[in-house]
Amino acid sequence: MITSKQWYDEQQDGLGFEFIAEIKKTIKRIEQNPLQFPKEKTYIHKALVDRFPYSIFFYINDITINIFAIFNHSRNPKIIGQRYKIS
Secondary structure (H helix, E strand, O other): OOOHHHHHHHHOOOHHHHHHHHHHHHHHHHHHOHHHOOEOOOOOEEEEOOOOOEEEEEEEEOOEEEEEEEEEOOOOOHHHHHHHOOO
């Protein structure tokens, strides 16, 4: 199976590293202020990744931020609910 980074590198040299940098940047924004991101469901927040069609799904448990999915927008969004039992 090919990773997202590998796929982007095949599209343009170095683009995979840019993708990883944007993921890390979004995670840093989540760490700094997780409540700035809207709730997708009752307790699940969704952060959009800049420049790439991905979202990071997470929830807050006391003082811990739990990221459970980095999801490509081209995939069926129902997969998130089915896979992680989100209602």
